[in-house]
Amino acid sequence: MFGDLRRFDVGQPQGLDWFRQWMDEVFPETAAADIRSVPRGSYPMINVGRTDDAVRVYVFAAGLTAEQLEVSIQDNVLTVSGKREAPDVGAEGQAARTDFRRERYQGEFSRSLALPDGLDVDRTEAHFRDGICEVRLPKREELKPRRIEVQAKNAS
Template identity: 65%
Template sequence: MFGDLRRFDTGLSPEADWFRQWFQDLFNEGGAADIRSVPRGSFPMINVGRTDDAVRVYVLAAGLGMNDLDISVQDNVLILRGTRNALPGHGEEDSRRPSFRRERFDGEFVRSIALPEGIDVERAEARCHDGVFEIHLPKQEELKPRRIEIQAA
């Protein structure tokens, strides 16, 4: 039923279609693939959440292990630094072969995330499971919101 749904035929040869796609990618360098994407080269991807007690950062870094990522905090900036190795069989000898599309980033990376004031760096913790790093950054006790009881007058 839906077998005939596809992009409109441009009438171009496969080589011309490949060149058109390459040209679009060339001038879209640094841009996002769609509205939900991060700019190209943003690795690793992150999710950040905040509660009254802490800030949690989830680092989505498939293929990285515990020893592949260096996590530090300096001047309320969380710094993620590391190296992502090439996939087996896709090393330097593969770079001599042309590829039609390459989206996986290999090499060194640094990513910085501004943190809110009042993070207790001494109590920060990080865990790794299946390429997802969870960084727990508790807030300083004196900066946590406190409930004030209302008493009858």
């Protein structure tokens, strides 16, 4: 009888997904992708990796320029901040259109990340290309892995 009221066949969440989805809707400011992540919708998204030489932080900031990002380090905390302007803003600051749904982040943002010990923060480099800012934090020389040569000793 009421089958016509549902126009789209939307699959039902499986397992406990329905509960997570419900919690995200009830408490959107605390919704997190996993136990160690920041709330969903945090901007910009960040990847962190480590090599033998450095720690690398990748900041995904599509639509921004290098001038719109500020990267700073203080007390072993890396902070990336800036401002993302709203698209289609008129001369008086009024939006040129009415949005019914907006998922793209706009406004001021700031993300902070605690850094591990042993980095040479004075040699930090940041490069921006194609909407990705790569921050390279080299390790101090004394903390880099070293190969020790094993010498054969002649038997006497």
